[in-house]
Amino acid sequence: MAMTPTRRGSNRHVFISYSREDRSVADAVRRRLAGARIPVWIDEHNLRLGAVWAADIEAAIASAACVVMLASPRSRSRRWVEQETAFALARDVPVIPLVISGKPKEVIPASLLVRHYRELQSEGFSDEAAGPLIRALRDLLGPQIDSAEELLQDLRVPKMHAEHRFFGLSALRANELRGVYLKKPVPLPAALESVREIYLNAKKSSAAARGETVDNNMSYSLHGLSVNRPQDKDGHRQYTYTITVRPTDFFHFVFPNLALDENISLDGRTTTARAELGLSHDRLRIENLGDFACHFRIGTGTVLVTSDEQVVISLRSRHQFIVGGEQFHLSTAEGMLRPLDADDTGPSPFVTCTRALADELGVHVGDHYHRDDVRCIAIGMDTVRAQPYFVFFVRAAKLPFEVVRQRWLLDAPDRHENKDVVALPWTLENARRLASGKLTYGEREIAAASNHARFGYTVAALHEFGTDAVGEAADGA
Numbered sequence: 001m002a003m004t005p006t007r008r009g010s011n012r013h014v015f016i017s018y019s020r021e022d023r024s025v026a027d028a029v030r031r032r033l034a035g036a037r038i039p040v041w042i043d044e045h046n047l048r049l050g051a052v053w054a055a056d057i058e059a060a061i062a063s064a065a066c067v068v069m070l071a072s073p074r075s076r077s078r079r080w081v082e083q084e085t086a087f088a089l090a091r092d093v094p095v096i097p098l099v100i101s102g103k104p105k106e107v108i109p110a111s112l113l114v115r116h117y118r119e120l121q122s123e124g125f126s127d128e129a130a131g132p133l134i135r136a137l138r139d140l141l142g143p144q145i146d147s148a149e150e151l152l153q154d155l156r157v158p159k160m161h162a163e164h165r166f167f168g169l170s171a172l173r174a175n176e177l178r179g180v181y182l183k184k185p186v187p188l189p190a191a192l193e194s195v196r197e198i199y200l201n202a203k204k205s206s207a208a209a210r211g212e213t214v215d216n217n218m219s220y221s222l223h224g225l226s227v228n229r230p231q232d233k234d235g236h237r238q239y240t241y242t243i244t245v246r247p248t249d250f251f252h253f254v255f256p257n258l259a260l261d262e263n264i265s266l267d268g269r270t271t272t273a274r275a276e277l278g279l280s281h282d283r284l285r286i287e288n289l290g291d292f293a294c295h296f297r298i299g300t301g302t303v304l305v306t307s308d309e310q311v312v313i314s315l316r317s318r319h320q321f322i323v324g325g326e327q328f329h330l331s332t333a334e335g336m337l338r339p340l341d342a343d344d345t346g347p348s349p350f351v352t353c354t355r356a357l358a359d360e361l362g363v364h365v366g367d368h369y370h371r372d373d374v375r376c377i378a379i380g381m382d383t384v385r386a387q388p389y390f391v392f393f394v395r396a397a398k399l400p401f402e403v404v405r406q407r408w409l410l411d412a413p414d415r416h417e418n419k420d421v422v423a424l425p426w427t428l429e430n431a432r433r434l435a436s437g438k439l440t441y442g443e444r445e446i447a448a449a450s451n452h453a454r455f456g457y458t459v460a461a462l463h464e465f466g467t468d469a470v471g472e473a474a475d476g477a
Helices: 020-035 053-062 079-090 127-141 148-154 190-210 250-254 273-277 286-291 349-361 401-411 428-436 451-465 468-476
Strands: 014-017 066-071 095-099 160-165 177-181 218-228 240-249 263-266 269-272 299-305 310-316 332-336 374-382 387-395 418-425 438-441 444-447
Touching: 014 020, 014 079, 020 066, 020 127, 053 079, 066 079, 066 127, 079 095, 095 127, 160 286, 160 451, 177 349, 190 250, 190 263, 190 273, 218 250, 218 286, 240 250, 269 273, 299 349, 299 451, 310 332, 310 349, 310 401, 310 428, 332 349, 349 374, 349 387, 349 401, 374 451, 387 451, 401 418, 418 428, 428 438, 428 451
Parallel strands: 014 066, 066 095, 177 240, 299 387
Antiparallel strands: 160 374, 218 240, 263 269, 299 310, 299 332, 310 418, 374 387, 438 444
């Protein structure tokens, strides 16, 4: 493995100065910046227990890349906000005023009125409003990784093609990924249907003998993906991705998808389902799925990072039909797009993500994390299984790992799917280890449950620690 890249500014952050009465706005700003990989220092989350808080605050300001001051009538009347900004200016730490209410001339200190400020009161902290601020903050912070090429080389995943990547500000929200149904499934060639029945009967008998769980859940097959990018009056483009899905089930995924390269007998000859269906690795791209007579069952996986900067890892139960034994997966393993995973706009992989977090970990949107914390960061194609795979990243603002573990033990309906739920500090070094597919558990080394797990941690590492150059170069991953 290549040497860990040096990180410039890894101890630098953005300090948020605000009035206690504006706490809810401050938290929204903090979550938006954190979601864009901007390190944030805010007293409510970062003050050390038992510390001399004035000294901690001064140290945090002195080491900050800049101070973002939330300007309002409440902050104008609070001496601590004024002292924090004065302390920053005295140490040549840039101060960026954000007007969240009131008139700028009345709420921004006179010493800062000559500086560029932004008003957020009418538009809220939307993506459009946040974009210029985040770009300015990234310029001040500088790149977090110098050696993008080394990181990318370490994190390549075989037989997994990253077709769409949505890193940083481009990470998709729920309203940017929609779905439409097609009513009829794609029929397999008649000759393969008879082979499928024989194969499934043998697999089910073998699984039953080992006491493994086999559920033929109804789900959906990806038929196509399109992108629309209308332009508003200011010239900004809003990208919306639409998936087209057809009905399928688990058994249509077991065969042929999980057996594409196994020898089968067909018309007196030995062949493979991959050869019969034309599913060569180089042709298996999402844009081509409508050309094949096969079911491409949609998988999703989620990387969950808790408020105490731990990445949640599930150890799969040995009683699972697909992946048994002590192997590690993402925070949630493969949730499948199913009929219940729909919202007002149709079938939604985002709903699959939140359902899987609730089912497997007992962690619920609204109670334990915000809906806006959920981002789709990549859509890939597994050319071994012939399966499209959506990767989600959730940075939970107020959810420590200990709560995740408690919810898994006490409230997860599908707790049995995981043998254990553990965590590692979410650092570049650990992200590399997870993406490499090797992890030490107890006194022994365990492997990634699938290339999906490696792919998920790869794109999560690029999303959190990479640069724009890494994201663009990741096409070959």
